[in-house]
Amino acid sequence: MRRSAQRYSGGRARAPRAVQDLPAVVYLRGGPSITGASSSMTVVQQDTAFVPAILTVAPGATVEFTNADPFFHNVFSYSEAMRFDLGRYPAGQSKTVTFDESGIVKVYCEVHDFMRAVILVLDTPYHSTVSEDGSFTIRGVPPGTYDLVAWHTDLDEQVTSVTVAAGETATVEVTLQ
Amino acid sequence: MNPPPASGRVPPASPRVRWRDSFGARVATAVLGTVAVLLGATLFIVRLETAQQVNQAVGDATDRSRAAFAEIVALQEERLSDVLNPITGSRRTVAALEAALDVGDSDLLRQEVGYGLELLDAGEIALMLFTDADGIPVLTEVEGSTSTISDPANLESMIDSLVVGESDRLVAFRLVNERLYLIEIRALLLGPRLIGTAAFGVRVEDDVAVQLGRFAGGEVCLVAGGNCVVRSPDASDALTATLADVAGTSDLIRSTIEGRRWAIFSDPLNVDAPGDEYRVLGVDLDPVLRPFDRISNALFLGGLVALILAALASHFVAKGLAGPVRALMDAAGRVAEGDYPTTVELEGGGELGRLATSFNEMTEGLRLKEQYRGVLDKVVSKDVAKELIEGGIELGGETRNIAVLFADIRGFTALTEGLEPQAVITMINACMEKMSAAVQAEGGVVDKYVGDELMAVFGAPVSRGDDAGRAVRAAVRIQEGLVDLNEQRQAEGADPIGVGVNSGSAVAGNMGSSSRLNYTVLGETVNLASRLCGMAPAGEIYLSEATAAEVNGTLPVECIGAHELKGFSKACDVFRVNIKPAVDPDVRSGVIARVPAEK
Numbered sequence A: 001m002r003r004s005a006q007r008y009s010g011g012r013a014r015a016p017r018a019v020q021d022l023p024a025v026v027y028l029r030g031g032p033s034i035t036g037a038s039s040s041m042t043v044v045q046q047d048t049a050f051v052p053a054i055l056t057v058a059p060g061a062t063v064e065f066t067n068a069d070p071f072f073h074n075v076f077s078y079s080e081a082m083r084f085d086l087g088r089y090p091a092g093q094s095k096t097v098t099f100d101e102s103g104i105v106k107v108y109c110e111v112h113d114f115m116r117a118v119i120l121v122l123d124t125p126y127h128s129t130v131s132e133d134g135s136f137t138i139r140g141v142p143p144g145t146y147d148l149v150a151w152h153t154d155l156d157e158q159v160t161s162v163t164v165a166a167g168e169t170a171t172v173e174v175t176l177q
Numbered sequence B: 001m002n003p004p005p006a007s008g009r010v011p012p013a014s015p016r017v018r019w020r021d022s023f024g025a026r027v028a029t030a031v032l033g034t035v036a037v038l039l040g041a042t043l044f045i046v047r048l049e050t051a052q053q054v055n056q057a058v059g060d061a062t063d064r065s066r067a068a069f070a071e072i073v074a075l076q077e078e079r080l081s082d083v084l085n086p087i088t089g090s091r092r093t094v095a096a097l098e099a100a101l102d103v104g105d106s107d108l109l110r111q112e113v114g115y116g117l118e119l120l121d122a123g124e125i126a127l128m129l130f131t132d133a134d135g136i137p138v139l140t141e142v143e144g145s146t147s148t149i150s151d152p153a154n155l156e157s158m159i160d161s162l163v164v165g166e167s168d169r170l171v172a173f174r175l176v177n178e179r180l181y182l183i184e185i186r187a188l189l190l191g192p193r194l195i196g197t198a199a200f201g202v203r204v205e206d207d208v209a210v211q212l213g214r215f216a217g218g219e220v221c222l223v224a225g226g227n228c229v230v231r232s233p234d235a236s237d238a239l240t241a242t243l244a245d246v247a248g249t250s251d252l253i254r255s256t257i258e259g260r261r262w263a264i265f266s267d268p269l270n271v272d273a274p275g276d277e278y279r280v281l282g283v284d285l286d287p288v289l290r291p292f293d294r295i296s297n298a299l300f301l302g303g304l305v306a307l308i309l310a311a312l313a314s315h316f317v318a319k320g321l322a323g324p325v326r327a328l329m330d331a332a333g334r335v336a337e338g339d340y341p342t343t344v345e346l347e348g349g350g351e352l353g354r355l356a357t358s359f360n361e362m363t364e365g366l367r368l369k370e371q372y373r374g375v376l377d378k379v380v381s382k383d384v385a386k387e388l389i390e391g392g393i394e395l396g397g398e399t400r401n402i403a404v405l406f407a408d409i410r411g412f413t414a415l416t417e418g419l420e421p422q423a424v425i426t427m428i429n430a431c432m433e434k435m436s437a438a439v440q441a442e443g444g445v446v447d448k449y450v451g452d453e454l455m456a457v458f459g460a461p462v463s464r465g466d467d468a469g470r471a472v473r474a475a476v477r478i479q480e481g482l483v484d485l486n487e488q489r490q491a492e493g494a495d496p497i498g499v500g501v502n503s504g505s506a507v508a509g510n511m512g513s514s515s516r517l518n519y520t521v522l523g524e525t526v527n528l529a530s531r532l533c534g535m536a537p538a539g540e541i542y543l544s545e546a547t548a549a550e551v552n553g554t555l556p557v558e559c560i561g562a563h564e565l566k567g568f569s570k571a572c573d574v575f576r577v578n579i580k581p582a583v584d585p586d587v588r589s590g591v592i593a594r595v596p597a598e599k
Helices: A002-007 B023-089 B091-103 B107-120 B153-163 B206-216 B237-246 B286-336 B351-379 B382-389 B412-416 B421-441 B467-481 B483-491 B524-535 B545-551 B585-594
Strands: A025-029 A040-045 A054-057 A061-067 A073-077 A084-089 A094-099 A103-108 A116-121 A127-129 A144-151 A158-164 B125-132 B137-142 B169-176 B179-190 B193-203 B219-224 B227-231 B253-257 B260-268 B277-284 B396-409 B445-450 B453-458 B497-512 B517-522 B541-543 B557-563 B572-577
Touching: A025 A054, A040 A054, A054 A061, A054 A127, A073 B091, A084 A094, A103 B091, B023 B091, B023 B107, B023 B169, B023 B179, B023 B193, B023 B206, B023 B260, B023 B277, B023 B286, B091 B107, B091 B125, B091 B137, B091 B179, B091 B193, B107 B125, B107 B137, B125 B153, B125 B179, B153 B169, B153 B179, B153 B193, B169 B219, B169 B277, B179 B227, B206 B219, B206 B227, B206 B277, B219 B237, B227 B237, B237 B253, B237 B260, B237 B277, B260 B286, B286 B351, B351 B382, B396 B421, B396 B467, B396 B517, B396 B524, B421 B445, B421 B453, B421 B467, B445 B517, B453 B467, B453 B524, B467 B497, B467 B541, B467 B545, B467 B572, B497 B524, B497 B545, B517 B524, B524 B541, B524 B572, B541 B545, B545 B557, B545 B572
Parallel strands: A040 A061, A054 A116, B497 B541
Antiparallel strands: A025 A127, A025 A144, A061 A094, A073 A084, A073 A103, A103 A116, A144 A158, B125 B137, B125 B193, B169 B179, B179 B193, B219 B227, B219 B277, B253 B260, B260 B277, B396 B453, B396 B497, B445 B453, B497 B517, B541 B572, B557 B572
């Protein structure tokens, strides 16, 4: 009890809660890159969780973090690709962050340490979030040979070479450890 | 019998008593032994009590030290927890470590943690170490500067414990760069994933040793790596060195350092993560032992004096007792040698005085008895006296085979005519003396003197065998011994001595009344002997037939025919002894020549 209490202490008594589980993401490296995207996306803090917890954006994209819970949340990241701290803000408020550099941005809430999200800033349009059954599909990939990167925040990255023929579907099986 | 000595103390004549058996030795052993045993028992009790007090003092000090130490550690741990909880519990710290691991730059982590420590006003955190999930250091800061740790092995065991998942929090004392720290290390987790470890430490300063020493009542050293790294400034170098040496031993050590006595006890510093760190407590025993030292010294001195006094007392007591005992012993020795008149006179009326009185009464009794016996020996034969004393002769008689000798001075009445009674007594005593001696020489008993006649018995009250032979030989002795007298008597015209001997059965016993009795023999055998004596001429020895038969072959006897004797109905054969003189053949032959062959 003492151990867990200390781990989650800090003046606030909270029940131990498992950290947010994140799905894996696959993307192709070596294809045509995209820059200067101006898309805007939203991550909602709802029920003390980031929704969605995995977001893949192109460099230059803006993400809006909206607090939909009736209490304070905080959003920050110490990741090299984008360091930011939106501070604490109450219910209903939103704050935005623009991700200019490609990279992996791990996002946390200082107030709720089991909340986490990852913004993958990818300069490739060919990516996919792995579904719960472990399958993924990347569509419209031009024929060629690519490095298929399989990524999960808690596991080691796996890079697999894949060749896509015109009009055909290439199938890749990857195991992350 | 010895001449009666002067009564009283007599120089010691008895063999010396061995000292160890002597009275003095026993008294000295008893008194000195008692004093020594009492002294020993007292010293033993004092020592026991001392040991108990020491154990008590050490036990108390150890308990106090443990309690105080536990309290100090608890306080430090609490402070460490107060710092570590917000820092390691902050997602920012984990995120910063994660970022540092991702890019290999720990600046952000340092800033993040430094900011946290500042907020917590935790300037006492002197050691900070972050590692990755494999235990590889990511950020190390000791005493305000990023540095490497000279002895990382001390921390590795703690880190490893977290890395392999044995625990996710440990607190231990560890030596880092030759200084002692209390370090708490925690696992930094993100969900199930170990991101790394974070360790924070506070310096353990000498004031901890001072506080512990004050609480425990002793000197305390915290020893790590074989050196005393935390110590009370008051503790001397020699004591500190000894405390460092004792570290790690589980027994209580007693040691004298610079003239003071110490009890030293070592406890491991760490319970959760044991290592080479110890808390060593030295308890000064001098204040505890000093009163006992004084008691022991007093006991030693007092005991010595008591022993000397006891030795003196036992000497005088033994002397006072041994003198009288020795006097009694010597007197008893003299009494044993026949000196009955011995008396012992002791001063005082104690038991020994009463014993001396009893002793004197006893010797007086013995003396009287001996006197009576002397008189008895004179009035009766020694054999009879002995039998009487031993109670072997009772009133009444028994029939025994005996020999009876009668010797008669011929013409005694005529001899005494005109003589003074005193002269008669003198003459007869001289004669009887010689005859008695002759009888006793042959083992006979002089039964009585009747006027000028002597009666002697052989074979009663005790028989020596060959009673008839001994009687005849006694007769020969009488005649030989009285040759001179016979000649003298003959020259004076008087008849010399005649002897008659007979043997046979007679009644022997105590005749008379219970108040006055006389041991003698009665019977025909006695009468015949008397008759033979009366018949025997001067210088002759007449024997009965029975006696002659018994001695025939050993002495020359011849029959002188049958004679009518008064009181006997038949004539009896009478025998005479042919005496062969051995002293002077001429005189002897002359004597024999004068003996008529037949009366």
